[in-house]
Amino acid sequence: MHKHHSALGLASLHRPVQPVTLLRPHAAQRAARFFAEKFPGRSMYAVKANPSPDLLEILWDSGITHYDVASIAEVRLLARTLPDATLCFMHPVKAEEAIAEAYFIHGVRTFSLDTMEELEKIVRATKGATDLNLCVRIRVSSDHSKLSLASKFGAEPDEMKALLIATRQVADALGICFHVGSQAMTPAAYAEAMERVRAAIVGAAVTVDIVDVGGGFPSTYPGMEPPPLETYFEVIHKAFESLPISYSAELWCEPGRALCAEYASLLVRVEKRRGEELYINDGAYGALFDAAHIGWRFPVKLVRDDASDARDMAFSFYGPTCDDLDHMAGPFMLPADVAAGDYIEIGMLGAYGCAMRTGFNGFGSDLKVIVEDEPMASLYLAQEERRAASNVVKL
Numbered sequence: 001m002h003k004h005h006s007a008l009g010l011a012s013l014h015r016p017v018q019p020v021t022l023l024r025p026h027a028a029q030r031a032a033r034f035f036a037e038k039f040p041g042r043s044m045y046a047v048k049a050n051p052s053p054d055l056l057e058i059l060w061d062s063g064i065t066h067y068d069v070a071s072i073a074e075v076r077l078l079a080r081t082l083p084d085a086t087l088c089f090m091h092p093v094k095a096e097e098a099i100a101e102a103y104f105i106h107g108v109r110t111f112s113l114d115t116m117e118e119l120e121k122i123v124r125a126t127k128g129a130t131d132l133n134l135c136v137r138i139r140v141s142s143d144h145s146k147l148s149l150a151s152k153f154g155a156e157p158d159e160m161k162a163l164l165i166a167t168r169q170v171a172d173a174l175g176i177c178f179h180v181g182s183q184a185m186t187p188a189a190y191a192e193a194m195e196r197v198r199a200a201i202v203g204a205a206v207t208v209d210i211v212d213v214g215g216g217f218p219s220t221y222p223g224m225e226p227p228p229l230e231t232y233f234e235v236i237h238k239a240f241e242s243l244p245i246s247y248s249a250e251l252w253c254e255p256g257r258a259l260c261a262e263y264a265s266l267l268v269r270v271e272k273r274r275g276e277e278l279y280i281n282d283g284a285y286g287a288l289f290d291a292a293h294i295g296w297r298f299p300v301k302l303v304r305d306d307a308s309d310a311r312d313m314a315f316s317f318y319g320p321t322c323d324d325l326d327h328m329a330g331p332f333m334l335p336a337d338v339a340a341g342d343y344i345e346i347g348m349l350g351a352y353g354c355a356m357r358t359g360f361n362g363f364g365s366d367l368k369v370i371v372e373d374e375p376m377a378s379l380y381l382a383q384e385e386r387r388a389a390s391n392v393v394k395l
């Protein structure tokens with residue numbers, strides 16, 4: 001893969017016609033080491049956030065040995081890319097064929113469930129295996145998070161007793177897992193969820209071997225600046241230690257976004273300006289799904305040889321397809337003189353952005369280069385380091 005120091009080097013030298021993904025391996029490595037060293041338990045990477053094999057290899061080399069996979073395609077990808085990794089199939093609703101293939105062909109032993117039907121399915125598909133780690137997912141609130149995961153999955157607290165007792169009978173190791181929603185803006189989300197876990201354990205009076213606090217660990221975006229990740233770890237550790245099973249149980253987490261948001265940004269070109277609207281060459285069907293559909297704001301920066309001294313003003317973006325839906329409201333703050341032919345770096349797209357792009361309408365590109373400068377925002381750089389880094393922008 002080609003290397004440049006920064007987006008500017010690439011834009012000045014090559015004037016790319018297609019959008020280019022800028023990869024920062026050092027940022028993914030830093031995030032992985034942070035979790036591997038500081039989370040008070042095991043960190044497994046939620047592959048859905050960004051399944052690119054180059055990222056998977058960086059995470060593996062940086063100490064992430066366990067991976068949360070949610071589809072048989074992700075199981076196969078991991079089995080191919082990191083054959084020694086431990087895979088945990090954490091989607092609570094799986095095809096029976098997928099469970100059987102995961103268990104018998106790829107050696108997966110950890111599965112999640114939130115109903116008796118799913119438990120029966122797992123038992124059937126694995127032919128009554130006795131070496132299963134089964135995690136029962138409990139429904140918890142997403143009130144503190146920007147993206148809810150509270151409706152679709154999770155057993156209600158009053159369903160947990162029967163489910164835990166039944167699962168205990170067939171599991172080698174019994175776990176409880178939850179997800180507080182993505183981009184949890186306060187560690188209180190985990191403290192509150194852990195209270196539900198406590199009530200479930202006490203209510204069922206079973207030994208629980210694994211408590212998996214799921215994903216939800218935040219990254220940093222304009223208008224969404226969370227407290228330091230260490231505070232999340234402290235709250236989780238304290239809540240875990242106070243559970244009646246903590247002396248014998250393992251603590252797990254499944255970060256997606258927090259491990260890869262800083263890994264990638266996107267260099268786009270402005271094809272047209274219409275007042276406060278910029279028509280750019282990537283959009284809702286590309287890496288900007290969240291910007292279009294849930295109004296997520298990403299940091300932006302004009303990439304020009306001679307920096308503009310015009311004041312910043314608010315822009316919205318149109319993507320390249322023919323749909324009105326291909327619109328990102330922003331506001332995205334850029335110098336007022338931005339014009340067709342200019343390049344813009346859009347930051348913090350390593351999580352979900354890159355993973356969700358399509359080739360709809362013939363747009364989108366697979367061009368990737370490695371850049372060496374810092375991501376446009378970071379939860380892993382100290383304040384002084386952020387100030388010193390040329391690429392870090394004010395959120």
Ligand SMILES: Cc1ncc(COP(=O)(O)O)c(C=O)c1O
Pocket residue numbers: 046048049068090091149179181182183214215216217254255256257258
């Ligand atoms: C089961 C499970 N674990 C982990 C994650 C990763 O979440 P996040 O990216 O918020 O850390 C998800 C995201 O949807 C998930 O469904």
